[in-house]
Amino acid sequence: MDKLIIRGGNRLSGTIPISGAKNAALTLIPCALLTDEPVTLRNLPRLADIDGFQHLMNQFGVNTAIQGTRPEDFGRTMRLEGTRITSTVAPYDLVRKMRASILVLGPMLARSGEATVSMPGGCAIGNRPIDLHLKALEAFGAEIELTQGYVKAIAPDGGLPGGDFDFPVVSVGATENALMAAVLANGTSRLTGAAREPEIVDLCNLLTAMGAEIEGIGTSDVTVHGVKRLNGATYKVMPDRIEAGSYACAAAITGGEVRLEGANAADMISTLSALRNIGLEIKEDAKGVNVAANGPLKPVDLTTAPFPGLATDMQAQLMSLLCKAEGTSVLKETIFENRFMHVPELTRMGADISTQGRTAVVKGPAQLTGAEVMATDLRASMSLIIAALAAEGETQVRRIYHLDRGYERLEEKLQLVGADIERVDD
Numbered sequence: 001m002d003k004l005i006i007r008g009g010n011r012l013s014g015t016i017p018i019s020g021a022k023n024a025a026l027t028l029i030p031c032a033l034l035t036d037e038p039v040t041l042r043n044l045p046r047l048a049d050i051d052g053f054q055h056l057m058n059q060f061g062v063n064t065a066i067q068g069t070r071p072e073d074f075g076r077t078m079r080l081e082g083t084r085i086t087s088t089v090a091p092y093d094l095v096r097k098m099r100a101s102i103l104v105l106g107p108m109l110a111r112s113g114e115a116t117v118s119m120p121g122g123c124a125i126g127n128r129p130i131d132l133h134l135k136a137l138e139a140f141g142a143e144i145e146l147t148q149g150y151v152k153a154i155a156p157d158g159g160l161p162g163g164d165f166d167f168p169v170v171s172v173g174a175t176e177n178a179l180m181a182a183v184l185a186n187g188t189s190r191l192t193g194a195a196r197e198p199e200i201v202d203l204c205n206l207l208t209a210m211g212a213e214i215e216g217i218g219t220s221d222v223t224v225h226g227v228k229r230l231n232g233a234t235y236k237v238m239p240d241r242i243e244a245g246s247y248a249c250a251a252a253i254t255g256g257e258v259r260l261e262g263a264n265a266a267d268m269i270s271t272l273s274a275l276r277n278i279g280l281e282i283k284e285d286a287k288g289v290n291v292a293a294n295g296p297l298k299p300v301d302l303t304t305a306p307f308p309g310l311a312t313d314m315q316a317q318l319m320s321l322l323c324k325a326e327g328t329s330v331l332k333e334t335i336f337e338n339r340f341m342h343v344p345e346l347t348r349m350g351a352d353i354s355t356q357g358r359t360a361v362v363k364g365p366a367q368l369t370g371a372e373v374m375a376t377d378l379r380a381s382m383s384l385i386i387a388a389l390a391a392e393g394e395t396q397v398r399r400i401y402h403l404d405r406g407y408e409r410l411e412e413k414l415q416l417v418g419a420d421i422e423r424v425d426d
């Protein structure tokens with residue numbers, strides 16, 4: 001089991017290459033189920049969850065090949081070919097390791113007329129229900145059975161008729177499953193209250209490249225005209241807006257200046273606006289975003305919300321940064337019920353944070369000191385790294401497999417801009 005050792009105090013400076021978006025890749029990969037032609041995805045991040053999804057696709061009989069990029073390069077190209085589907089079951093032992101596996105439900109149902117997926121279960125940040133995924137598929141004409149911890153979805157003979165579904169709660173995953181089911185339905189489907197995250201737009205762009213007919217892309221009111229079949233496509237995954245935002249916080253907390261090469265500012269408006277309000281100088285161009293400290297950090301009040309609001313996946317990282325702001329900040333987490341697990345660990349590093357339900361009050365500037373800390377969920381773990389970069393002394397972060405699920409070659413990227421960080425065997 002690896003751990004990361006960080007010695008704080010270095011001012012970060014230089015360029016960090018931003019990888020392909022994990023949360024886009026995890027919904028683009030299952031699109032290969034929607035056609036018997038090859039789908040080639042470029043700029044895939046080198047992450048454990050991507051490997052896991054490749055293995056899951058092989059389980060269904062989808063041939064996959066990672067086309068060589070040099071080991072030192074960031075990102076990979078994966079060619080997926082679902083000529084013949086030999087299984088429509090996503091087994092428990094694969095799904096329990098990667099809850100995004102639930103995203104095969106819609107496309108497998110659309111392709112094969114049925115799909116059986118182990119219930120993903122909860123995780124550290126919440127119980128992560130999938131009721132909206134199932135209700136959307138039922139609205140499109142699927143029959144849903146829950147047996148022995150598995151969800152089985154069955155389409156009528158002749159395929160899904162399609163239908164309308166109004167999301168009572170914005171759900172990224174449920175919107176993705178619904179879109180991937182609707183594109184091959186016999187009729188037209190309309191989603192209202194749909195999620196609008198950039199990763200959803202990336203999914204719609206791939207589906208359109210494959211021949212799908214989708215109106216209202218990027219809005220919460222999407223209409224899909226089902227088509228008989230989809231063709232293969234080659235598509236480049238969007239840059240990871242959460243990885244970029246995370247490294248922006250890392251640069252900021254060290255008083256540094258970093259260029260986020262490849263980041264797309266248009267995907268990060270709410271994060272960049274928060275960073276500007278905290279006092280950072282942000283410069284955007286067609287190929288990336290520059291983030292520079294520019295005087296003392298200012299406290300701000302932040303509330304997470306579905307896109308275009310502030311991403312819940314940025315809350316923990318911004319909280320670490322705000323530990324060093326000169327004043328009191330209030331952060332409200334509206335998406336998940338248990339997303340403050342970084343707070344006890346930050347407190348052990350000297351942060352002054354109190355929580356009440358889904359509200360956290362951060363008093364700064366705190367004198368952060370290194371400590372032995374434990375990673376819990378992906379973004380909480382990154383918030384500990386960010387705090388460690390500005391802490392006095394050494395921090396050891398254990399259970400960093402959480403980090404490896406979402407940040408491609410994290411320590412190498414931070415070393416590129418001068419961080420004193422190394423990965424060692426625990």
Ligand code: EPZ
Nearest residue numbers: 023100128129130131132133170171172173313335336378
């Ligand atoms: C996606 O999760 C992301 N994961 C999450 O990123 C992200 O935090 C989340 O969207 C919100 O932006 C991937 O894309 C793989 P939701 P998802 O369905 O789709 C409730 C990270 O760190 N809900 O939008 O699971 C749910 O409980 C991860 O990269 C239902 O009630 O999130 C939550 O309160 C963490 N019923 C809210 O909706 C459902 O059927 C938003 O969840 C589905 C969701």
